[in-house]
Amino acid sequence: MELYKNMETALQIPWYYLAAADQYEYSIRGSNKSEPLSGVIAIQIKPSKWSGVLNPEPNDQNPLSINFFGGSGLDGNGDGLADRTNDEDLLFTFAKHLLSYGTDDDNIRIALWNYYKRDKAVGIIMGNAQMYKKFNRIDLQEKAFPVPVGTDYTFHSTWGVARGWGGRRSHEGTDIFAHYGLPVRSTCYGIIEMKGWNRFGGWRIGIRDMNNTYHYFAHLNGFTKDLKVGQIVEPGQVIGSVGSTGYGPPGTAGKFPPHLHFGLYKDNGNLEWSFDPYPHLRVWERKDTLKARQ
Numbered sequence: 606m607e608l609y610k611n612m613e614t615a616l617q618i619p620w621y622y623l624a625a626a627d628q629y630e631y632s633i634r635g636s637n638k639s640e641p642l643s644g645v646i647a648i649q650i651k652p653s654k655w656s657g658v659l660n661p662e663p664n665d666q667n668p669l670s671i672n673f674f675g676g677s678g679l680d681g682n683g684d685g686l687a688d689r690t691n692d693e694d695l696l697f698t699f700a701k702h703l704l705s706y707g708t709d710d711d712n713i714r715i716a717l718w719n720y721y722k723r724d725k726a727v728g729i730i731m732g733n734a735q736m737y738k739k740f741n742r743i744d745l746q747e748k749a750f751p752v753p754v755g756t757d758y759t760f761h762s763t764w765g766v767a768r769g770w771g772g773r774r775s776h777e778g779t780d781i782f783a784h785y786g787l788p789v790r791s792t793c794y795g796i797i798e799m800k801g802w803n804r805f806g807g808w809r810i811g812i813r814d815m816n817n818t819y820h821y822f823a824h825l826n827g828f829t830k831d832l833k834v835g836q837i838v839e840p841g842q843v844i845g846s847v848g849s850t851g852y853g854p855p856g857t858a859g860k861f862p863p864h865l866h867f868g869l870y871k872d873n874g875n876l877e878w879s880f881d882p883y884p885h886l887r888v889w890e891r892k893d894t895l896k897a898r899q
């Protein structure tokens with residue numbers, strides 16, 4: 606936070622854009638293109654981009670020759686070196702790229718597109734930025750169990766279980782069985798990315814969190830009034846209620862007992878895949894239970 610704030614003071618670029626891009630890059634680490642973290646900043650700039658494509662020295666740290674060869678690398682901490690493994694130099698260089706377009710939302714969007722060449726990256730970063738701006742802090746990792754603890758529900762690990770409807774698919778999630786109308790709550794700080802009907806999931810909602818993980822809630826009875834795509838939600842905020850919708854055209858319900866289907870999907874910058882939410886649900890349930898006792 607201090608690094609971002611310093612850069613905001615020095616360059617007049619809102620801190621939350623820098624934090625948002627950094628958080629995005631952090632979330633896509635683990636894909637094979639990433640190098641190990643050298644500091645706390647996760648933003649990466651390729652050596653050829655940093656030093657200039659025609660620069661004979663790919664690890665050049667001399668700001669003058671980098672500039673001569675058209676590289677982007679800059680000296681952000683004033684030590685005379687443009688070091689692509691230094692947090693301040695990296696963040697300064699990245700911030701200068703954004704600044705060359707302007708500091709309002711639209712220009713930042715264009716700058717990000719030119720940098721990442723991926724619509725999804727731009728969307729995710731702008732979403733992160735909105736959340737940082739709204740809550741004015743970086744730590745937005747808190748989670749919540751999707752239904753109120755202490756109520757009547759059951760769930761088991763059902764990852765990968767085969768299911769019948771709609772061809773051969775395996776079960777990508779956990780089913781929480783409960784009565785119709787039990788409140789369904791956001792599990793995270795995030796942005797509503799999807800809301801509407803899907804023939805498998807019925808009335809469903811998708812929320813993307815700060816780690817670029819997509820939280821999926823299906824078979825809902827309905828949505829909380831005025832809930833909109835693009836809206837920021839907090840852990841525990843009611844988004845809808847348990848139902849049995851899905852497995853057919855819009856409005857189909859009652860083809861199975863009421864339950865919340867909850868899924869988690871990870872994005873690595875290129876593709877999305879699902880992972881087992883069950884262990885996470887158990888942790889969130891335990892934490893909410895402890896909180897309720899306090």
Ligand SMILES: [Zn+2]
Pocket residue numbers: 776778779780865866867
């Ligand atoms: Zn399910």
